[in-house]
Amino acid sequence: MMSDDRTRERERLIAALLGPAGPELTCEECFEQLDRYVDVTLADGDPDRSVPGMRAHLIGCPACREDFDSLLEFVSGVDGDGRTVPGGASAGPASP
Amino acid sequence: MGNANSNVGCVSALHADAMLQPEQLAGIDLFAAGQAVRDLLVALGCDVTDHGLRDTPRRVAGTFAELLSHEPFSLTTFPNDGAYDQLVVIRDIPFHSLCMHHLLPFHGVAHVAYLPDARIVGLSKLARVVELFARELQLQERLTTQVAECLQRHLRPKGVGVVVEAEHLCMSLRGVQKPGTRTTTSALHGLLRDDARSRQEFPLAPDGLAPPTPDRGGLRRSAGDPTDPGQRNRPARTARPAGPRLPTPPCRADPRPARHEAARPVRRPTADTLTPVASEPVGRFEVSRRRLALPHLRGGDHDDLAQQAAADALVAVLAKLDDFRGESRFTTWAYKFALYEAAVNLRRRAWQHRELPLEPDSWPDIASRALSPHEHVAESELLGALCEAINGALSAHQREVLVAITLNGVPIDVLAERLNTTRGALYKTLHDARRKLRSCLSAAGLDFPRDDRGHAR
Numbered sequence: 001m002m003s004d005d006r007t008r009e010r011e012r013l014i015a016a017l018l019g020p021a022g023p024e025l026t027c028e029e030c031f032e033q034l035d036r037y038v039d040v041t042l043a044d045g046d047p048d049r050s051v052p053g054m055r056a057h058l059i060g061c062p063a064c065r066e067d068f069d070s071l072l073e074f075v076s077g078v079d080g081d082g083r084t085v086p087g088g089a090s091a092g093p094a095s096p
Numbered sequence: 097m098g099n100a101n102s103n104v105g106c107v108s109a110l111h112a113d114a115m116l117q118p119e120q121l122a123g124i125d126l127f128a129a130g131q132a133v134r135d136l137l138v139a140l141g142c143d144v145t146d147h148g149l150r151d152t153p154r155r156v157a158g159t160f161a162e163l164l165s166h167e168p169f170s171l172t173t174f175p176n177d178g179a180y181d182q183l184v185v186i187r188d189i190p191f192h193s194l195c196m197h198h199l200l201p202f203h204g205v206a207h208v209a210y211l212p213d214a215r216i217v218g219l220s221k222l223a224r225v226v227e228l229f230a231r232e233l234q235l236q237e238r239l240t241t242q243v244a245e246c247l248q249r250h251l252r253p254k255g256v257g258v259v260v261e262a263e264h265l266c267m268s269l270r271g272v273q274k275p276g277t278r279t280t281t282s283a284l285h286g287l288l289r290d291d292a293r294s295r296q297e298f299p300l301a302p303d304g305l306a307p308p309t310p311d312r313g314g315l316r317r318s319a320g321d322p323t324d325p326g327q328r329n330r331p332a333r334t335a336r337p338a339g340p341r342l343p344t345p346p347c348r349a350d351p352r353p354a355r356h357e358a359a360r361p362v363r364r365p366t367a368d369t370l371t372p373v374a375s376e377p378v379g380r381f382e383v384s385r386r387r388l389a390l391p392h393l394r395g396g397d398h399d400d401l402a403q404q405a406a407a408d409a410l411v412a413v414l415a416k417l418d419d420f421r422g423e424s425r426f427t428t429w430a431y432k433f434a435l436y437e438a439a440v441n442l443r444r445r446a447w448q449h450r451e452l453p454l455e456p457d458s459w460p461d462i463a464s465r466a467l468s469p470h471e472h473v474a475e476s477e478l479l480g481a482l483c484e485a486i487n488g489a490l491s492a493h494q495r496e497v498l499v500a501i502t503l504n505g506v507p508i509d510v511l512a513e514r515l516n517t518t519r520g521a522l523y524k525t526l527h528d529a530r531r532k533l534r535s536c537l538s539a540a541g542l543d544f545p546r547d548d549r550g551h552a553r
Contacts, residue, residue, distance in 0.1 A: 010479070013479070013503075014478065014479070014482070014544065014545065015545065016502040016503070017482055017486075017498070017502055017503075017530070017533060018482075018530055018533060018534055018537075018544060018545065019502075019526070019527070019530035021534075021545065024527075026125065026128075026520055026523060026524075027123075027508070027519050027520050027523045028123045028125065028520050031123070031432075031436065034432050035423075035424035035425075035428040035429045035431075035432045036423050036424045038424070038428055038432075039424045039425055039428050060526075060527070060530070061508065061523060061526075062501065062502075062505070062507070062508070063443075063507050063508045063509060063519075066439065066507075067432075067435065067436055067439060070381075070382065070385060070435050070439060071428070071431060071432055071435055073381075074381055074431055074435060075427070075428050075431055
């Protein structure tokens with residue numbers, strides 16, 4: 001178990017230091033496209049095809065990743081562990 | 097923040113003090129802007145190697161960054177203990193902004209009035225709200241509406257009136273070329289819109305013109321050709337009878353519709369749509385996600401923060417309302433701004449009294465942190481080479497940024513604020529540092545992940 005933890009820590013460390021390998025969006029472009037990327041993700045579409053470079057940026061930028069996770073959870077009303085998000089948007093108003 | 101919190105909690109979220117900040121602060125990439133200016137000069141046939149032009153891209157980028165930036169501030173409101181029930185008017189607030197169609201300045205004065213209800217606001221804050229919305233690419237109509245809506249939402253007065261008079265250089269220097277022409281726009285809410293007697297107390301309101309339009313409570317007019325002596329000699333800041341309307345408003349001389357207008361969905365969202373969207377759930381959600389990062393706060397503080405985050409979020413979404421292009425669901429789009437605004441403020445709050453670990457001495461020995469002597473030799477070699485490259489190949493700034501963001505978990509927006517730069521510029525630094533590291537590992541013949549498989553989503 002200790003060894004598995006250390007392996008994961010090593011992988012995380014190397015990935016964080018080296019960042020994504022592929023071409024990526026800038027933070028500004030990421031924010032511009034974030035809502036579309038989330039909607040395509042929730043519609044079971046192909047978000048990486050819809051917004052090329054977004055996935056790489058979310059790997060490389062912790063703050064943008066946090067913003068993506070936050071929006072995805074809030075809009076879907078369910079967090080990564082399948083729990084309902086209190087006050088989440090799933091029970092909120094529909095589009096105008 | 098401290099002052100803001102002292103007033104939050106005793107009133108509803110819409111009355112809570114709000115730390116207001118324009119969106120542009122987070123999005124300015126000075127390096128990219130400089131490159132773009134250089135490209136523009138080349139495209140215009142200029143010799144960018146000329147001595148006089150050599151530093152122009154950097155200067156122009158800095159100028160636009162300055163024109164599009166504004167210090168955040170708290171929209172402090174107070175209980176109206178004296179039950180003051182007459183009009184509060186601030187006249188002749190000077191401002192300058194940038195026309196979003198031509199990137200040319202327009203400048204003039206704003207007159208702001210409100211009829212208090214349960215809350216009043218610090219007088220200087222009225223001028224600051226004008227400044228806040230002026231420091232972005234703007235239309236005069238939108239600027240007027242945004243100031244009025246911001247005050248209506250945060251102050252909940254009995255009435256709000258905003259009149260803006262401005263000269264547009266895009267009309268003075270190009271196109272029709274009529275210098276001195278001033279355009280007046282207005283936005284009236286509540287009693288200032290519906291009650292003629294209240295409106296008469298606001299002498300700058302355009303009462304002599306057509307009645308306000310029912311949807312936005314405002315109108316726009318241009319004080320036509322300055323060669324008309326009746327207009328040239330008229331005092332600049334008195335209520336004026338209707339001048340001749342120009343066939344096209346100054347910033348709309350280009351017959352092509354603006355991008356955001358062309359793609360606007362049929363059912364355009366309105367400010368009222370946002371009340372449930374950008375409201376307390378957003379604040380509660382973001383605060384809940386960050387409880388561990390805010391350990392020094394008590395339970396009641398979390399509620400205050402949630403209310404403040406909700407109020408900030410609402411302002412952020414209102415300011416962007418005209419930009420919605422229908423490329424995603426409206427609710428997803430609106431929540432994006434709301435959550436971002438809340439997240440930025442809470443990240444700042446979580447780090448506000450903390451030293452940022454930037455110094456080379458403080459960054460951890462990543463090899464010893466991650467490996468035991470019995471483990472994989474190749475990975476040990478890889479991490480060792482990474483340490484060496486971080487120390488030897490990166491500039492001090494690149495090393496600081498890399499260490500702070502990837503190893504010490506400093507949020508990039510917090511770091512950008514402390515280093516007085518932008519999120520975009522810092523990410524470019526991080527990107528360049530990573531490229532150098534990959535290049536060093538390749539040169540050393542080491543095997544390392546060369547694609548993004550295995551990463552989540």
